[in-house]
Amino acid sequence: xxxxxxxxxxxxxxxxxxxxxxxxxxxxxxxxxxxxxxxxxxxxxxxxxxxxxxxxxxxxxxxxxxxxxxxxxxxxxxxxxxxxxxxxxxxxxxxxxxxxxxxxxxxxxxxxxxxxxxxxxxxxxxxxxxxxxxxxxxxxxxxxxxxxxxxxxxxxxxxxxxxxxxxxxxxxxxxxxxxxxxxxxxxxxxxxxxxxxxxxxxxxxxxxxxxxxxxxxxxxxxxxxxxxxxxxxxxxxxxxxxxxxxxxxxxxxxxxxxxxxxxxxxxxxxxxxxxxxxxxxxxxxxxxxxxxxxxxxxxxxxxxxxxxxxxxxxxxxxxxxxxxxxxxxxxxxxxxxxxxxxxxxxxxxxxxxxxxxxxxxxxxxxxxxxxxxxxxxxxxxxxxxxxxxxxxxxxxxxxxxxxxxxxxxxxxxxxxxxxxxxx
Ligand SMILES: [Zn+2]
Numbered sequence: 406x407x408x409x410x411x412x413x414x415x416x417x418x419x420x421x422x423x424x425x426x427x428x429x430x431x432x433x434x435x436x437x438x439x440x441x442x443x444x445x446x447x448x449x450x451x452x453x454x455x456x457x458x459x460x461x462x463x464x465x466x467x468x469x470x471x472x473x474x475x476x477x478x479x480x481x482x483x484x485x486x487x488x489x490x491x492x493x494x495x496x497x498x499x500x501x502x503x504x505x506x507x508x509x510x511x512x513x514x515x516x517x518x519x520x521x522x523x524x525x526x527x528x529x530x531x532x533x534x535x536x537x538x539x540x541x542x543x544x545x546x547x548x549x550x551x552x553x554x555x556x557x558x559x560x561x562x563x564x565x566x567x568x569x570x571x572x573x574x575x576x577x578x579x580x581x582x583x584x585x586x587x588x589x590x591x592x593x594x595x596x597x598x599x600x601x602x603x604x605x606x607x608x609x610x611x612x613x614x615x616x617x618x619x620x621x622x623x624x625x626x627x628x629x630x631x632x633x634x635x636x637x638x639x640x641x642x643x644x645x646x647x648x649x650x651x652x653x654x655x656x657x658x659x660x661x662x663x664x665x666x667x668x669x670x671x672x673x674x675x676x677x678x679x680x681x682x683x684x685x686x687x688x689x690x691x692x693x694x695x696x697x698x699x700x701x702x703x704x705x706x707x708x709x710x711x712x713x714x715x716x717x718x719x720x721x722x723x724x725x726x727x728x729x730x731x732x733x734x735x736x737x738x739x740x741x742x743x744x745x746x747x748x749x750x751x752x753x754x755x756x757x758x759x760x761x762x763x764x765x766x767x768x769x770x771x772x773x774x775x776x777x778x779x780x781x782x783x784x785x786x787x788x789x790x791x792x793x794x795x796x797x798x799x800x801x802x803x804x805x806x807x808x809x810x811x812x813x814x815x816x817x818x819x820x821x822x823x824x825x826x827x828x
Contacts, residue, residue, distance in 0.1 A: 414792070415473035416483050417461045420800040422446025423484035425767060425785035431730030431775035432703055437764040438483075439650040440802065441785075444655035448483060449473055450792040453820040456574055456584040458786050481815060482765065482802050484605065485786055486555025486793040487747035488773030491683050491704055493593070493738035493808075494559045495542050495573050496545035497529035499660035500739040506785040507713075523597040524554045526563045526739055529572065538576045545737070545745060546584050550825040552746045553814040555793040556774070556783055557586060558734075560631055562593030563629065564600065569615045585824040587793075589777050592627040592656065594618060594647050595639045610643045614650040629680065630656035636666035641673050648677045656693040656776065664709075676698045681732065681776040686710070686719045693720065697727040706736035710746050721758035733765060762803040792821040 416422075424441035430438070442591070447461030449468055455462055455469070487633050503521040508512075516522055530538070544557075549557055557576050564570035574590060581588045584597035594613050602609040612685040612750045621627050630651030635642040638661075648658040658677045664684035676680035681702040688696070705719040724731050733750050735740040744750070747769050754765040774784025782791050797813040799805055803812055 411530060411646040412452075413471040413473035414818065415457070415464065415468040415475045416448045416794070417464070417468070417756065419446045419461065419478035419481055419796075420450060421482045421802055422458060423482065423766065424787065425485055425806060426787050427771070429787065430774045431780070432767050433697075433728045433730050434725065437725055437731065438761060439797050440763050440766060442802070443476045446483065448786060448794065449819070450821045455786055455788055455790050455792045457788055459751040464496045474531050476796070476816070477805045478796055480798065480800050482797045482799055482805070483786075483794060484797065484802070485770040485784055486795050486817060486819065487553050488555045488682065488748055488777060488779070488784055489549065489737070490556045490732055490733050490773040490776040491706060491734035491736050492557055492559055493562055493736070494545055494557065495538060495577060496526050497533035497538060497541065497743050498526070498739070499743065503740065506629070514649045522794055523563070523740065524600060527565045527569070527597070527599065530569055531565045531820070535571055535576050535662065538573065538621065539579060542580055543584070546580070546586050548745045549816050550819070551814060552608045552748060552812055553795040553797065553817055554745070554747055555795070556589065556777065556779065557588060557775055558589040558591055558629070560591040560593040562596040563828060565597060565756040567612065567620065570617060570618060570780065571624075571626070574621060576671045580628055585746065585819050585822065587783075587819070590617070590627045590629050590653070591628070591629040591659065592621045593631045593633070594651065595643065597638065598635050606643075607819060610639070610647060613647060618647070618650050618654060618656070625825065629658055629659050629705055631661065633661045634670035635661060635664055635668060641669045642744065644670065645673055648673075648679070652677065659683065663692065667692070671696060674701050677797075683734070683769075684709070684719065685724070686717065688720065690723070691712055693723050693727045693729065696724065697729040703729045704730050704734055704776055705754070706734055706742065707748055707757055709736050709743035710757070711753055712742050712744070718757045721754065721760050725760070726765060730762075730772055730775060731768050732776045733768040733775060745814065748813060749810055751806040755806045762806050763815055766802060767804060776789060779794060794818050
């Protein structure tokens with residue numbers, strides 16, 4: 406993929422520019438509703454960075470001086486690109502058979518027994534050449550850009566075995582260099598017990614700590630370390646040891662917490678200084694208070710609830726009202742959330758979890774950036790920050806979730822360069 410040097414762009418006459426301007430910390434409580442809207446707004450980029458943001462007319466002279474390329478944004482919203490802070494983007498095949506079996510009433514356990522579930526994804530990864538995995542991820546990255554995502558976290562995890570996990574992370578590293586999008590690699594160190602370790606869970610955790618984590622750290626293949634801490638997955642004690650081992654080697658913890666049952670995983674996230682605790686469907690009132698009093702970003706993933714046909718969604722309202730730093734992400738994965746579209750996640754956040762459109766946008770941009778420890782460079786439109794922004798063909802930001810399951814993204818700009826344009 407060729408990368409011509411970005412010059413200067415002048416996004417002018419936007420119906421609304423959403424700056425999300427503010428401090429580098431996550432937005433909490435009422436701050437989640439503050440988008441920093443500039444009507445008839447404009448934005449100037451210079452190279453990879455944002456140069457100025459303001460009323461469109463006030464930027465005309467500076468645009469001339471810079472010989473900026475004008476982009477007419479009449480009738481459109483200009484806002485920061487989406488930061489999708491939780492995905493399992495690298496896998497070898499969909500699980501559409503599991504999907505149909507579930508629709509026919511089969512339980513998760515029955516599907517796993519019939520050869521489905523995470524183990525089936527692991528089997529497909531084992532058979533897949535790195536070039537094939539790369540090709541699949543490239544397709545997903547193009548779709549992400551087309552839907553307005555400019556930064557995406559990518560977890561390993563479908564490798565399960567050490568050599569396979571390293572294979573996945575090396576493909577991600579290659580794509581970090583090749584893709585115009587920003588990929589943030591996470592080692593999902595314990596996801597499910599590989600079949601070869603049946604009945605030897607302790608041995609597996611030991612091998613992850615002694616062999617996998619040091620190998621990943623040595624090759625600098627990941628920035629974060631994640632664990633699936635839940636009923637039927639890994640215990641709080643095992644996850645504590647895994648996260649501590651990762652942290653010792655420079656990997657920042659994050660955690661899948663309280664999705665299927667309340668296990669104390671969110672508390673573990675707080676205890677070990679995790680960047681985020683994700684899912685949180687089953688948190689207690691005390692957990693909500695503890696999260697609100699911590700720096701852990703509470704990342705909600707309503708795409709999984711939607712795809713699984715669940716009636717209950719994570720308690721976004723309680724978390725926001727208590728003062729937790731709430732983020733939204735797709736949880737893109739073949740088993741429970743096969744969507745790449747952050748705009749649809751906003752619709753779910755609003756209609757199913759009672760968030761306002763403004764809260765959902767904040768959660769999907771600056772708070773997602775906080776969850777990835779990148780709030781000083783991305784997530785808002787402020788001079789000096791990376792020019793990561795999108796143009797959506799609606800005149801009012803509230804129409805983004807309102808017209809649901811539609812792609813409003815007309816253009817995506819990453820580091821000052823147009824990487825997707827509908828025209
Ligand atoms: Zn996940």
